[in-house]
Amino acid sequence: MNLPENLKYTAEHEWVRTESDGTVTIGITDHAQSALGDLVFVEVPEAGRQLSAGEACCVVESVKAASDVYAPIAGEVVAANQAVVDTPEQVNQDPYGAWLFRIKPADPAELGKLLDAGAYRKGVEEAAAEG
Amino acid sequence: MTAGLQRTPLNAAHRHAGARLVDFAGWEMPLHYGSQIEEHNAVRRDTGMFDTSHMLAIDVEGSAASALLRYALANNVDKLRDPGKALYSCLLREDGGILDDLIVYFLAEGQFRVVVNAATADKDRAWLDALRARRTPEVELKPRRDLAMIAVQGPNARDRVWAALPDTRNTTESLAPFSAASAEDMFCARTGYTGEDGFELLVPAARAEEAWAKLAAKGVRPCGLAARDTLRLEAGMNLYGQDMDENVTPLESGLAWTVDSESSRDFVGKRALGDSTPTRKLVGLVLVDRGGVLRAHQSVRTPQGDGEITSGTFSPTMQQSIALARVPMDVAPGDTVEVAVRDKSLRARVVQPPFVRHGKILV
Numbered sequence: 001m002n003l004p005e006n007l008k009y010t011a012e013h014e015w016v017r018t019e020s021d022g023t024v025t026i027g028i029t030d031h032a033q034s035a036l037g038d039l040v041f042v043e044v045p046e047a048g049r050q051l052s053a054g055e056a057c058c059v060v061e062s063v064k065a066a067s068d069v070y071a072p073i074a075g076e077v078v079a080a081n082q083a084v085v086d087t088p089e090q091v092n093q094d095p096y097g098a099w100l101f102r103i104k105p106a107d108p109a110e111l112g113k114l115l116d117a118g119a120y121r122k123g124v125e126e127a128a129a130e131g
Numbered sequence: 132m133t134a135g136l137q138r139t140p141l142n143a144a145h146r147h148a149g150a151r152l153v154d155f156a157g158w159e160m161p162l163h164y165g166s167q168i169e170e171h172n173a174v175r176r177d178t179g180m181f182d183t184s185h186m187l188a189i190d191v192e193g194s195a196a197s198a199l200l201r202y203a204l205a206n207n208v209d210k211l212r213d214p215g216k217a218l219y220s221c222l223l224r225e226d227g228g229i230l231d232d233l234i235v236y237f238l239a240e241g242q243f244r245v246v247v248n249a250a251t252a253d254k255d256r257a258w259l260d261a262l263r264a265r266r267t268p269e270v271e272l273k274p275r276r277d278l279a280m281i282a283v284q285g286p287n288a289r290d291r292v293w294a295a296l297p298d299t300r301n302t303t304e305s306l307a308p309f310s311a312a313s314a315e316d317m318f319c320a321r322t323g324y325t326g327e328d329g330f331e332l333l334v335p336a337a338r339a340e341e342a343w344a345k346l347a348a349k350g351v352r353p354c355g356l357a358a359r360d361t362l363r364l365e366a367g368m369n370l371y372g373q374d375m376d377e378n379v380t381p382l383e384s385g386l387a388w389t390v391d392s393e394s395s396r397d398f399v400g401k402r403a404l405g406d407s408t409p410t411r412k413l414v415g416l417v418l419v420d421r422g423g424v425l426r427a428h429q430s431v432r433t434p435q436g437d438g439e440i441t442s443g444t445f446s447p448t449m450q451q452s453i454a455l456a457r458v459p460m461d462v463a464p465g466d467t468v469e470v471a472v473r474d475k476s477l478r479a480r481v482v483q484p485p486f487v488r489h490g491k492i493l494v
Contacts, residue, residue, distance in 0.1 A: 037357065043423075063361060063444055
């Protein structure tokens with residue numbers, strides 16, 4: 001499982017990267033893109049939208065299934081990646097490069113609740129064992 | 132996840148090729164080997180192969196075999212005059228509901244081969260056996276789990292089969308579409324479920340891995356059930372259990388052409404179909420607006436009333452979302468309808484399937 005150590009993760013299979021300006025960038029994990037299969041549609045939130053933690057705000061659809069992407073923490077959307085809207089397969093090819101949206105955290109302390117790579121891996125492996 | 136599932140003779144080959152294996156009707160089957168879109172494109176542009184060994188061949192043998200099938204099937208096996216000819220048919224209940232769809236091959240006098248779906252195989256066997264016992268007890272039904280099935284499909288499929296399995300060439304070179312011939316211990320049918328040319332090969336289970344490896348060595352790409360689904364949907368072919376089941380008739384499923392209404396013969400479901408006036412039909416949809424992918428069970432709004440999508444996907448060939456939908460009878464090709472996709476209402480255009488055949492977009 002490809003899980004960069006410098007990222008944080010959520011149980012909903014998102015990765016979260018804190019940028020030098022304090023904003024956070026969000027995408028879906030390699031495990032998530034692999035489970036979904038070839039992506040064919042991505043809908044990203046509009047800049048300026050206020051999100052609460054856990055709010056469904058973005059959709060990724062593969063040939064097989066549609067899946068919501070959730071705001072990992074509360075904040076305001078400051079950017080969305082138009083490139084993945086135009087070419088969704090970028091998410092399959094480069095899940096940690098093809099980001100979806102970026103938010104300005106309402107409370108940066110919320111970032112402390114996210115999972116590190118080891119905890120996320122453990123969650124995925126346990127789900128697979130139960131599955 | 133896959134404990135207790137049945138495995139085909141090609142299971143080890145799938146694992147070796149890195150397949151993502153899933154439970155399909157109690158069978159552990161490959162969903163894809165990496166990218167379902169690349170597999171789809173391989174079949175449209177060159178050649179791909181599918182393990183379809185989960186499906187069941189049943190040999191129907193005996194002097195009354197044709198009498199049994201003439202009564203059991205909605206299409207008429209009397210149309211099969213030449214050995215090797217194949218026919219697509221529904222197996223109906225008395226009330227006209229569809230028990231399964233199948234292909235029946237006429238092999239020789241008193242010898243037919245029926246190929247049915249995996250999920251319905253036990254039900255079909257029991258149903259056919261009950262009809263047999265009641266009407267033609269001397270007929271034998273022989274399930275052929277000793278055979279593996281490999282569907283090789285694509286514009287170059289026949290050439291690649293002949294290159295990989297040279298023994299098949301002589302008997303299949305002049306084989307017409309929807310016909311079959313035996314070559315050594317292999318049964319080769321020029322049939323498929325993709326809208327492309329190709330063969331469905333029935334091979335002794337012990338030789339399946341060898342045939343699969345020889346085909347792969349000649350550049351035939353292994354393809355999973357995911358690509359099989361997008362290919363058949365583009366080709367406008369129904370999937371049993373999704374686009375049709377026991378609750379609908381062939382007349383409501385785009386399959387009136389498979390019901391023989393010309394001959395005087397009696398068959399199971401005939402009276403019910405004759406008495407019925409269908410109010411719904413199956414049509415194709417092409418998504419017009421951006422905003423998602425058409426999926427099974429989304430509701431369809433039309434001026435003539437509501438309908439429902441039975442199968443929907445993203446078409447790799449058309450680069451648009453397409454679907455089959457059951458809608459009121461008066462909805463016509465060219466109409467625009469509205470589909471509820473998540474929280475949106477998106478416009479779709481009504482078309483007459485197939486969407487794609489032989490690599491070409493038709494709608």
